[in-house]
Amino acid sequence: MSTHCLITGLDVVAPNGLGAPAYWEATVAGESGLRPFTRFDAARYPVKVGGEVTGFRPEDRVPARLLPQSDPVTWFALAATQGALDDAGMDVGTFDPYDVGVVTSLAFGGFEFGQRELQKSWSQGPQAVSAYQSFAWFYAVNTGQISIRHGLRGHGSVLVSEQAGGLDALGHARRLLRNETLRVAVAGAMEAPLCPWGLAGQIASGLLSTESDPARAYLPFDRAAGGHVPGEGGAMFVLERADAAFERAYGAITGYAASFDPPPGSSRPGALSRAISGALDDAGLAPERIGVVLADAGGRPDLDAAEAGAIAEVFGHRGVPVAAPKALTGRLYAGGAALDVACALLIMRHGVIPAVPYEPDLPSAYNLDLVTGHPRPAHVEHALVIARGHGGFNAALIVSTVKGGQR
Incomplete structure (x- = not known):
């Protein structure tokens, strides 16, 4: 640590x-x-x-x-x-x-x-x-x-x-x-x-x-x-x-990585999964140790499909609970990822994952375990936050509980 x-x-x-x-x-x-x-x-x-x-x-x-x-x-x-x-x-x-x-x-x-x-x-x-x-x-x-x-x-x-x-x-x-x-x-x-x-x-x-x-x-x-x-x-x-x-700690930043997507029209795949895997490697964690993913949640079919695909590539089909608290605030750009980190720390502190405020018609191809309906009780020791910036920026950050913390 x-x-x-x-x-x-x-x-x-x-x-x-x-x-x-x-x-x-x-x-x-x-x-x-x-x-x-x-x-x-x-x-x-x-x-x-x-x-x-x-x-x-x-x-x-x-x-x-x-x-x-x-x-x-x-x-x-x-x-x-x-x-x-x-x-x-x-x-x-x-x-x-x-x-x-x-x-x-x-x-x-x-x-x-x-x-x-x-x-x-x-x-x-x-x-x-x-x-x-x-x-x-x-x-x-x-x-x-x-x-x-x-x-x-x-x-x-x-x-x-x-x-x-x-x-x-x-x-x-x-x-x-x-x-x-x-x-x-x-x-x-x-x-x-x-x-x-x-x-x-x-x-x-x-x-x-x-x-x-x-x-x-x-x-x-x-x-x-x-x-x-x-x-x-x-x-x-x-x-x-x-x-x-x-x-005094809410938690620790245990993993972080960033990547950059190829230009539009390229035959190369997007690099979001590489950022996620890089953060896991940095933290020394296997994917199954992650208790929740806080999604970037682009809100367009192409962006959502790409993110769902990256999550499935790393965690498997429906392999990890996914939260999208931005659905309650909108996308706050740079502030949105920071707010998601605060939410991740509070999830770990309180043992509950917030649900999206609507009952989604979720395409089966996404293979996503999106938390819906009601907040989901969960003991989360490691949370992953994903963010994508317009223009090709990708970042992934992991926060983890710490032994001895009083928060």
Whole structure:
């Protein structure tokens, strides 16, 4: 276990719950955060439903001076980082600041802030644009703002690999702990792309659902799947070396691997199964040791069939329970994989696997043991999280229970 790293704190911002307890309660109960857009008029857009975060009051969780300087995605990240540090019982001020670093992932950047400043430029001229636009939109902004807020001078980086980024950030943070670059890492991912400018960019991908009924808009692995629902939020974590904090750990990151698909039209097969097998090899685990797979859940027949095929290739037909908690939140891009890791840790802690919030018409060719109907009791010691980013990114990460942990 000394080669692994421990997750000792976490916090969640999700469309169906703020904070890990509220998110977990809603997820087990099948309470969805998908709803028609409320923050802007979506009448002219083909996409009508999103996973909006509600009830988040930035003035209660973010220093007032930072509010005009930053985008909601940074508000989420700052709030969740403080929550994760509090959850870990950690005062980073007691460490050498060079021993604590930050690794985040972000696929979209600060789109709402950027849209507002672009509108100022068009309507009032460039002199009206905020100087904070120079960084508020940027992919690395959360790493920078978290580091500044907490006085952290250790390694800082950002990974940009769309949905896979949440796992890539945790995998990289683990690497920094294992090679003793850091003693503690704050890592995770957040997204907030639900504004007209952000939505327009997502619509162009052709991957979004145009169904207006929230209950039918996002149906991963269903025969009627017609695209995904975009969402916002994610999760942040505190990671520590394995020799430091067994009694405070939710679990350990025991395996991680990434792969990249060949270009469209190639005769070569996709590489998702290679990432899964690589994570198992890294963890030293046989496939039958995995108690649950948290699926990427693309929500389109081609994407779902490819993922189901990769799962079956590694685990056999119906060889492992599969959960798709994104069906309750939408796809949160980089934040979605991070949120799935939080869900995996809570599954191990509480001994129950959440069900999808619909009774799927599951194609028999998928050979998938998707958890449906009701939450499934299960003793899970090892959970696998899968993520695929648009453009060919694949990542797989395994979290495991630790002996002696009190969580």
